[in-house]
Amino acid sequence: MDVLKQINITRLEDGVKYPKEDIVILESRVSFYLNGEKIISTMCIPQDGDAHMIGFLLSEGVIEGVGDIEHLEVLNRGLEVRMQAKIQEQNLKNLYKEKTLVSGCGGGITGQAGNEMQVEFNTSALCVSGRWVLEHVRKFYQESELYLQTGCVHKAMLLFSDDETLFSEDIGRHNAIDKVCGRAWLNHKNPSEGILVVSGRLSSEMVSKAVMHHIPIVVSRTAPTFLGVKTAQTHGITLCGFARGKNMNIYTHPSRIKSDDNLSS
Template identity: 30%
Template sequence: MNETQVPGAASPYLIAPDPSAARLTRKVTGIDHTGAETAVSVVEERPLTIFLNGQEIVTAMTIGDYPEYLAIGFLRNQGMLRDGEEITSVDYDEELETVVVRTASLTTYEEKLRKKTRTSGCAVGTVFGDMMEGLEGLTLPAAELRTSWLYALAHRINTTPSLYLEAGAIHGTVLCREDCPLVYMEDVGRHNAVDKIAGWMFRHGESPADKILYTTGRLTSEMVIKTALMGIPVLASRSGFTAWGVEIARQVGLTCIGRMRGKRFVCLAGAERLVRDMDPESVPEEAGKHRRKSAS
């Protein structure tokens, strides 16, 4: 799928959701609460098998957009692709539903992971031990975070046309710089959406030090670890936290913002880096039609 250029103000999205894309949703007919027939848009799920050189690594359930970024980001976030690793090709076969990522030399990780199925469920899809190993000695840059950026991002992201607003049952993750959203990815699993962001950053050599990662999903330990391993110093969400996620965020110096709704938010890690440059009372409440509930 081609990257979507979105016209906007000073800084448009580099990639944004395309709710009109034919392959991502389909109409399904059912019966509503009154007994009347109704047709609704539902999100498609399709398998994508990822190979690293000659090794089959995982099968992920995904909506099917940006498969190359998903594959690279998954391998990157699992520690199978390291800084400086040279990718020679990324080949996607839509008919076979496979992506093959090839590197200039064999990695040390192709024997490490036995074949397993990665579903769209929120509690699976990562090799947790390998990710925890990557945190050893990691400290993120002490990046400043202005509350005016948070309020601007929440408004812009929550009013951007998206698959969530079209069909629901999906997670969104947005890479941002200050008050500008840059790359907005969606998928049935929040890990997939984050992996697409990681793949885009790795492919384009994008620096993480000045970035904010916004997600609609819960701030679990795995989400915190993935953000930290990507080198992004700020993680924000409309949803809540887990205790271990907060503990890890404090350990690595990740600023962690949750429960962002309208003028409200809670910071449970990195509060000393918050710059309160905007009066919350000046922030309007969210319009009901733009509210985005966290996908379960």
């Protein structure tokens, strides 16, 4: 499905109006079906639906890994995703029970509640150069095709130590994370071995997704919330905000980020 739509608008420049063609992003309701039952509909860009559903269910703990998936298909021009899988019934019930409306754009829903997540403390030994991370953050913002065309999407990237990168874009920043984590598994990459770079603020539900995927380092150009910082601290996540130019703020567990004066160590 073509997710870009051309429309006619009126442009105002220096007090003068004139007709102009513009490009906008397609927003659609995509439905997820699990073991024959519709579990949720989400407003998103109708692409990468398989990755999106995988990432979402892993984020919520409904499936424990891609090995639990028996069958997965995308139907109806991307508007319907169906999965047969072995599931964690209680976590699926929590999704229906809690239904927390998250602060992310697009109105996402989560059944995970920050510090109540039963996830082991992240003890990853991943340690990287701050300079190397910032170089990739610069590229991250330069290489966003849908954003450059529409100005209307968020982006998520998984960055691995061998310089391999995976990207996803969506109108919802939480959707972008789910999609990139699902895409990693479809590409036989484990998100827990990478660094998550996101375009939006680091609120608690964004950090919670990193917790559920066991991602050790999360980076954004913007700010975290207090609960986002607390969630990262509690679960062993290195949380970096305001990653711009040559600078960043490291809010939690800073030992995973090397400074320039100890790059050889």
